Amino acid sequence: MVRGAKNINPVFQELKQLLAAQEDRDGECLIGICHGDAWLGNAKWSDGRAVLFDFEYARVGPVVYDIASFIWSLQEVRDNDLQLALFKNFVQGYRSVYDVSFDEGALKANVLRREIHNIEFLSTHIAMSSEVQVAATELAKATCALVQSDRFLEFSWH
Numbered sequence: 001m002v003r004g005a006k007n008i009n010p011v012f013q014e015l016k017q018l019l020a021a022q023e024d025r026d027g028e029c030l031i032g033i034c035h036g037d038a039w040l041g042n043a044k045w046s047d048g049r050a051v052l053f054d055f056e057y058a059r060v061g062p063v064v065y066d067i068a069s070f071i072w073s074l075q076e077v078r079d080n081d082l083q084l085a086l087f088k089n090f091v092q093g094y095r096s097v098y099d100v101s102f103d104e105g106a107l108k109a110n111v112l113r114r115e116i117h118n119i120e121f122l123s124t125h126i127a128m129s130s131e132v133q134v135a136a137t138e139l140a141k142a143t144c145a146l147v148q149s150d151r152f153l154e155f156s157w158h
Contacts, residue, residue, distance in 0.1 A: 007133045008119060011140040015116050018144060022109035029062035030100050038066040039073030040086075049089055064102050067094065068110030071155045072118075075142050080154075087155055107155065108147045115143040 035042070036057030044051050070090050074083045122128065122136055146152055 007130075008123075008128075008137045008140065011137055011144065012116070012119055014144055015112055015119075015140060018147060019109060019112040019116065022105055022112060022147075029064050029106065030098065031060060032063045032098055034059055034061045034063055034066045035069075036061065036066070038069045038090075040070075040076055041073070043070075043090075045086075049093065062110070063094075063098055063100065064106045065110045065113065067091075067102060068107050069114045071107065072111045072114040072143065074155075075139065075146065084154060104152065104156075108152065111143060111147055115140055 035052050035055065036059050037054065038052060042052055042054040044053065067090075071087065074087060077083045077086065119136055119140060122132060126132060128136075
């Protein structure tokens with residue numbers, strides 16, 4: 001249950017169910033130095049490269065969560081070609097440090113974790129006005145649709 005946000009609870013439960021279905025495909029995760037909040041709001045496009053900043057959540061953790069967080073944030077970008085260019089650039093940067101592959105199940109599970117974390121953060125730290133609930137619900141629905149679609153395959157790490 002999300003505190004103070006009854007309208008978002010059905011999609012929150014759907015996210016948790018989808019995550020439970022993916023967790024058995026999650027596999028072993030590479031642990032490494034992670035940004036911890038890799039999303040477009042913490043990235044700048046500079047000289048043809050995506051540059052991350054705002055390292056307050058940097059930590060040692062599962063590297064796949066950073067990749068999944070970035071995929072999650074690409075939902076804000078309406079231009080599919082730009083989405084894929086940003087992702088490709090992000091992958092190149094990450095691969096310069098970690099030459100590893102992630103399977104689709106691990107990426108999907110961590111995209112779902114990122115959305116669940118987003119809702120938990122909002123409900124704990126932000127007044128869940130009806131406008132915030134509507135926006136959060138729409139993003140959560142889009143996340144559910146993304147992980148269940150063939151479009152997700154475009155964000156292949158292989």
